Amino acid sequence: MTTATIDPTTRRVPPLGGFNATMLGIELRRMLRNRRTMAFTLIMPVVLYLIIGTNSSYVTEKSGHGNVSAYILISMAAYGAVLAATSGGAMVATERALGWSRQLRLTPLSPIAYIATKACIAMALGLTSVVAVNVAGVVTNKAEMPTQDWIFAALIAWLGSVVFGAFGLFMGYLLPSENVMQILGPMMAGLAAIGGLWFPIDSSSVLGHISAATPIYGLANLARWPLEGGTPHLIWVVNLVVWLAIFVTGAAWRMSKDTARV
Amino acid sequence: MTSMHTDTHEGPGTGVRGVPAVSLRGVTKDFGHVHAVRGIDLDIQQGEIVAFLGPNGAGKTTTIDMVLGLSTPTTGEIEVMGQKPRTAIAHGLVSAVMQTGGLLKDLTVKETVAYMASLFATTADVDDVLARAGIASLADRKVGKCSGGEQQRLRFALALLPDPALLLLDEPTTGMDVEGRRAFWNAIREDAGKGRTVLFATHYLEEADQYADRIVLVSKGRIVADGTGSEVKALASGRTVRATITNPDTDRLAGLGGVDSVEIRGDSIYVHAKDSDAVARYLLNETDARDIEITSRGLEDAFLSLTGDNDHSEGDDQ
Numbered sequence: 001m002t003t004a005t006i007d008p009t010t011r012r013v014p015p016l017g018g019f020n021a022t023m024l025g026i027e028l029r030r031m032l033r034n035r036r037t038m039a040f041t042l043i044m045p046v047v048l049y050l051i052i053g054t055n056s057s058y059v060t061e062k063s064g065h066g067n068v069s070a071y072i073l074i075s076m077a078a079y080g081a082v083l084a085a086t087s088g089g090a091m092v093a094t095e096r097a098l099g100w101s102r103q104l105r106l107t108p109l110s111p112i113a114y115i116a117t118k119a120c121i122a123m124a125l126g127l128t129s130v131v132a133v134n135v136a137g138v139v140t141n142k143a144e145m146p147t148q149d150w151i152f153a154a155l156i157a158w159l160g161s162v163v164f165g166a167f168g169l170f171m172g173y174l175l176p177s178e179n180v181m182q183i184l185g186p187m188m189a190g191l192a193a194i195g196g197l198w199f200p201i202d203s204s205s206v207l208g209h210i211s212a213a214t215p216i217y218g219l220a221n222l223a224r225w226p227l228e229g230g231t232p233h234l235i236w237v238v239n240l241v242v243w244l245a246i247f248v249t250g251a252a253w254r255m256s257k258d259t260a261r262v
Numbered sequence: 263m264t265s266m267h268t269d270t271h272e273g274p275g276t277g278v279r280g281v282p283a284v285s286l287r288g289v290t291k292d293f294g295h296v297h298a299v300r301g302i303d304l305d306i307q308q309g310e311i312v313a314f315l316g317p318n319g320a321g322k323t324t325t326i327d328m329v330l331g332l333s334t335p336t337t338g339e340i341e342v343m344g345q346k347p348r349t350a351i352a353h354g355l356v357s358a359v360m361q362t363g364g365l366l367k368d369l370t371v372k373e374t375v376a377y378m379a380s381l382f383a384t385t386a387d388v389d390d391v392l393a394r395a396g397i398a399s400l401a402d403r404k405v406g407k408c409s410g411g412e413q414q415r416l417r418f419a420l421a422l423l424p425d426p427a428l429l430l431l432d433e434p435t436t437g438m439d440v441e442g443r444r445a446f447w448n449a450i451r452e453d454a455g456k457g458r459t460v461l462f463a464t465h466y467l468e469e470a471d472q473y474a475d476r477i478v479l480v481s482k483g484r485i486v487a488d489g490t491g492s493e494v495k496a497l498a499s500g501r502t503v504r505a506t507i508t509n510p511d512t513d514r515l516a517g518l519g520g521v522d523s524v525e526i527r528g529d530s531i532y533v534h535a536k537d538s539d540a541v542a543r544y545l546l547n548e549t550d551a552r553d554i555e556i557t558s559r560g561l562e563d564a565f566l567s568l569t570g571d572n573d574h575s576e577g578d579d580q
Contacts, residue, residue: 005280005308006427006457008343011353012383022380026373033368099363103420106330107381108352 017110019117027121037087040185041129045080046136049073054142064228066145071227073137074153075197078223080129081161082216083188086181088122089168089251093180096172111255115169122165123158130158145227152226160219163240166247167215173254191216215243280308281344283428283459284329289338290483291324298324299335300483306461306476308427309454313470314463315494316480322463325480326430329461330358343427354382354424359417359431367406371397371416374405375423382424395419411442429453431462435469447473471495501538501558505551507531518544 014020031037052058053072061068095101104114134154137143145153171184192198194207195216202208211217218239225232284306291299299321306312314322327333328340331347342350350356365374375392379385392398395415400408408416421429429450435443450460450473464470470477471491479487479494487494500522510531515524520536531551535541538556545551 006343006355008281008345008350008353008355008427011355013352014381014383018381020380023377026369026377026380029373030366030368095366098366099360100366102332103360103364103378104381105332106351106356106358107378108354108383109381110352 014108017113018108019113023117024120027117028124031088031091031121031125037125037181040181041080041084041087041125042132045076045083045129045133048079049076049133049136050140052076053137054140059142059144064145064224065149066227067143070137070143070145070150071224073133073143074157074223074227075220077130077133077154078157078160078216078219079192079197080133081126081157082164082192082219083185084125084129085122085161085163085165086168086171086184086188088125089118089165089170090172090180090184091121092118092169092172093175094178097178115251115255118169119162119165122168123162126161126165127158130154149226153223156226157219157223160222160240163215163219163244163247166244166251170247170250170254173251173257192220196220212239215239215247218243280457282306282341283308283310283343284461285339285341285344286325286329287339289325289328289335289340291321291328291333292336298483299328301338302480302483302485304478304485304488306459308457308459311450311454311460311473311475312462313474313477314461314480315465315467315470315477317465320480321483322465322480323432324483326358326432326461326463330356330430350428354384355427357421357424357426357429359414359421359429359434361432361436364417365405365413367404369405370402371405371408371412372401374416375419378420379423385423386425391419391423395422426458428459428461431460433464434462467495496536500534500536501556503533503535503538503541503545504553504555504557505531505533505545506553507545507549507551510549510551515541515544 049072053069053076055069058068058072063071092101095104105111131154134150168184172180175183191214194211195214196211197216197220201211203212212235218236218241221236222232222240225236282305284304286302286304289299289302290297302321302325314326316322324333328335329342329347331342331351340347343353343355345353345355347356369377372388372392375388379388379391385391389398392401395418397412397415397419400412405413405416435446454460462474471494474491477487477489477491477494478485500520506529508529510524510526512524512526515521515531515533518535518537518540521541522534522536524534525532533541542554542556545554
């Protein structure tokens with residue numbers, strides 16, 4: 001039998017606040033197993049591209065350095081990335097509803113490491129979605145644009161979706177439930193429409209001004225910029241940065257409330 | 263049970279007593295105008311099995327949440343193994359088992375254990391933990407498809423992963439059958455012998471009495487009794503002596519051994535005492551008391567009166 005007391009100084013704290021590859025791997029597998037999320041974020045944008053983007057009139061019609069098919073391809077990739085990042089972030093809603101977050105707080109895992117993990121998963125899901133739409137674009141061979149534009153647009157769509165990872169997190173903390181995406185799904189479709197992702201909106205119209213204030217506007221325009229050419233408008237970047245700040249602040253605020261309450 | 267308790271004598275090789283597992287100093291917790299905890303001082307030594315007993319709303323959960331670092335006291339200090347609660351958690355010194363929730367339905371049993379294990383600096387081997395908890399055969403089953411009992415075994419397996427110095431349990435054996443309960447407490451006792459401290463919340467006097475070395479009785483945010491099962495039971499039991507008397511000497515009565523309270527109503531006096539014989543002897547021999555009645559209180563009744571849960575507990579029980 002060992003001695004009857006435990007020496008607390010022999011215990012160590014894990015590095016990086018508990019952030020580790022095993023957890024990331026399991027989270028990733030978990031995400032890939034979720035059929036509803038995968039259907040929403042992978043299949044839907046691809047199917048939408050195949051239905052709309054490959055329309056023969058869009059193949060012949062020019063847009064910027066390429067054709068309208070390419071324009072729609074970029075829009076759908078951005079939409080996929082946005083949806084994926086949102087649902088990745090919104091996973092915390094389920095975890096809170098099930099008491100998993102509370103369980104995690106009884107481990108050395110730091111809140112920052114937890115958020116970093118969620119961000120990685122959201123971005124991985126976003127990347128999968130962007131890749132899926134672009135693979136569909138390459139395979140169907142209807143979209144036309146210079147290769148570097150293609151790569152740039154995909155990269156911007158993916159990186160910009162971090163805004164919606166923060167949005168998903170914010171909503172996940174705001175609406176603790178097991179099916180938060182049932183609320184966020186239609187909401188994202190609406191925001192995509194008003195943000196100019198579904199169809200071009202005349203920027204000088206009233207709708208255009210409203211559009212410029214909504215969260216998807218900045219990302220939609222920035223993602224299409226490699227294809228459309230010209231100089232990027234400052235308002236696109238401002239839109240993206242301001243909404244990122246709003247969502248990160250919101251998520252941090254709800255999170256601190258969550259920790260304080262219990 | 264061998265006497266490996268650190269609060270009495272040290273085992274060979276340990277020159278000094280280990281740091282207290284839990285130490286609360288003047289702890290209060292307010293939620294707005296609600297005073298959930300009104301001042302708790304408590305020391306729990308390593309290796310003790312302590313029941314935190316009290317009715318619902320007594321402040322048990324609030325106190326345990328503070329020990330776990332899930333919330334901070336409004337005033338007062340809490341230390342766990344000589345450290346701040348969050349620091350103790352980060353070092354893997356504390357685990358808790360809740361009765362419900364805390365599991366992801368879409369993970370398999372093995373994934374859940376591997377996930378939790380990955381968060382600690384040092385843990386037991388995942389396969390070993392599964393085997394010891396008797397859930398190795400369920401390794402690839404989704405948690406959502408496990409029965410309530412299987413999920414509870416998984417929760418215990420998770421709690422024991424970091425080899426915690428302090429284990430907090432919330433109503434641990436609710437829903438267990440007799441044999442499961444015995445096996446559970448045998449395992450807990452064995453670990454306590456190695457220095458693990460166990461603090462469990464319950465609102466069943468029976469459970470506290472049967473399994474704990476020490477019972478801390480809380481009511482309305484305060485500790486109202488603290489001792490072994492028999493000590494607390496003695497406090498909670500006792501009898502009521504009623505008599506008709508003129509000009510009772512309440513100070514003298516209160517000074518008799520074992521008298522808990524003295525109450526006067528009209529020309530009647532009600533004395534709650536553990537040694538009712540002494541009270542009766544005094545009343546008959548030294549006063550003009552007459553119509554003496556002695557009634558005993560039921561254990562549960564007495565427990566309720568001690569925790570102040572019963573509004574008409576005083577003197578109404580003859």
